[in-house]
Amino acid sequence: MTEAPASVTLSDLAQRFPEWVSADGRPGYQGDVVTAGHLREIASALKTDFGYDLLSSVTAADYPVEELQDVIYHFSKSTGGQPLELKCRVPRGEPRLPSLVAIFPGAELQEREAWDLLGIRFEGHPDLRRILTWEGFEGHPLRKDWHEPYFNEEVKPFKDRWPNAKQQPAEQRTVLKDNLKFPPGFNPEGWLQQDDEALYQALKREAVDTPGLISDRIIVNLGPQHPSTHGVFRMAVLLEGETIVSLKPVMGYLHRNHEKIGERNSWIMNIPYTDRLDYITSMSNNFGYVTAVEKLTGVSVPERAEYLRVMMAELTRIASHLISIGFLLNDLGAFYTPSLYALKERELILDVFERVAGSRMMCNYFRFGGVAADLPPGEIERIRGLAFERLPRSVAELDRYLTDSEIVRARCEGIGILPPERALAQSVTGPLLRASGVAYDLRRADPYSIYDRLDFDVVVGRHGDVYDRYRVRLEEIRQSIRILQQVVDGIPEGPILAGKPAWSTRVPAGEVYGRVEGPKGELGFYLVSDGKANPYRYHVRAPCFINLTSLAGMCRGHKIADVVTILGSVDITLGEVDR
């Protein structure tokens, strides 16, 4: 773990705006507090003068005791380095703040999320509606005084589980129907119409007039159960003929308020819950969470555990990219042959996870300060076989099979172009950003674990179209295999966990933003600890969710048949989008 170098730009910022910027003095907290009225000026100065061109994350935290709410921004440079943290503290009764969408369009979905879950009003936001919950939802669930329908206790472990338990299913303890609440004046019967009207108005507002033949525009809803949308996801599109004029993603059908659950959980309980974020990449999710917590606790990880972590994270990346490539072809209409070829290879990787961690997809393998289990006897030879024989051969086969295919090229080249400036402005990360030509990979840009000692290339594309995204993912699999080979050869003997296994972790008070390069992009965890057994604030910067900001822009002007392909090339997992 590299120590955070003293951030030069922070003091620069304070020098430039001495009256508006002050350091956050609370123990364990970092970053600067800025006054809400000047947030916009400071943000544009950061972008134009300081080179912070990527708004990594926007979130908020509720402090009812101080009657304040923090809105937390993390800015990154696409050239690399530590993120810069800014905060606005707004009164809890009247949380108003200028929206940053005009400067950083990537704030759009994230500000909507902060409004939905914490009730922060972003003034000047073009479309500030609820995003993860529905219109009939009462309250803002991440506020500390909000209680879920099956509320049991503030934090786990619950006292009625031991030693005098009387088991009763949750539905019998609190009967649904008794605990339903609606906002005042809300009529659930007439709801469908109201909801869609707001959505359609937003669609029409964002429509750009096209020159030429004026025809009637129609609204089409793709989803929420469209078979090729990789989950329960809905796109409302405004069409002119067959051409997309504007598009709005609608999500939240799988919402379970992961972050509220995370704040009820103790620190270690969150590890298996992160598995369920992006369920294709559970090892990477574990990695992001434990990296963030380890930044707070300051524990150092034994060498062998670091190697095991990287080994599993890269296997996950290969598996995730295989799925992405295989199912992109499904979206193109090549039903299941390419995706099953890809799934077979992924299956071999999942078998490794099952033997090592105990489960194919819900791995729950990482622990604070190490990993849960060592490799079983003989496993390293099987991973070696995968890394040196099987996977290189199967990637070459996929390459032969698809890359030159005239159908793939005709359907993918020049479709869904995302220029690099727009990709950065919209906070896009991961293969999607790299396909647009920006070499931003956290394994190089802000190295963690042992990546700074490993030899691999950051893959970039040139055109930022669907075909480039496919090529970038294919090439990233090759780079991951390269890493895997080095790790298999270099893994040292030794302990796999710092200290003894501990069921409760002491985490010092403070805040932290830890991030890793997940297969889909920058996976960040913003955590606040108040020194107790549970996180005070637990926020996931979900790459799939934020990458969707770019969807409307990529689809505009294309035919409706290409929308499915473009969505496939964004590569989302709804478990993470909806959280």
Add this chain to the structure above:
Amino acid sequence: MAPLPGFGMLKGLWVTFRRLVDTYRVDLRWRGKRYRSSEGLQDRLSYKTRGIFTVQYPEEKIPPPENFRYVPFLVYDELEGGERKLRCTACGMCARVCPPQCIWITRAVDPETNKPLSQPAEFVIEADVCMNCGLCAEFCPFDAIQMDHNYELASRDRWSDLRFDLKKLSKPASYHAAIHPLRDQQETLERAGKKEEGAA
């Protein structure tokens, strides 16, 4: 030089054709023993496999690896005379570490002195809530709760069939040793070490 139009398609079709041929080639080499035999199953599961690799569930099943985890069970030792002694002491560690809080433990109380005993009077796991994370087994100080390998729990009635009580949860130590040979070996060693420490 620009490739011939249609060449990319042909190259791709050649890949599918090779896969088709591979399946028959491998089957012929195994002389029909690739299916319905455990060696054949192992071949289909290994990274060296070629051709078709389907496992015909439920006619044949992939043996779960030792680390595989599913809804936990409670281990009892079989004493002489056929008496069953649960290892569980109702210390509540598993209930405290359980992420979805699906473990419910009632500690037994001595009916005469009213003092708590170190054994459970009732122990319920809601199998439909359990997320199979294995933290309970990982942190149990008495090796009393272990993750099972039996994943076929489908049932028509969630309220009765998926409420695992003491009777349903208790399984003999021999079963644990059979499905977790390495883990059991290590636990036995560690317990012996602890006993020596206690005696010294």
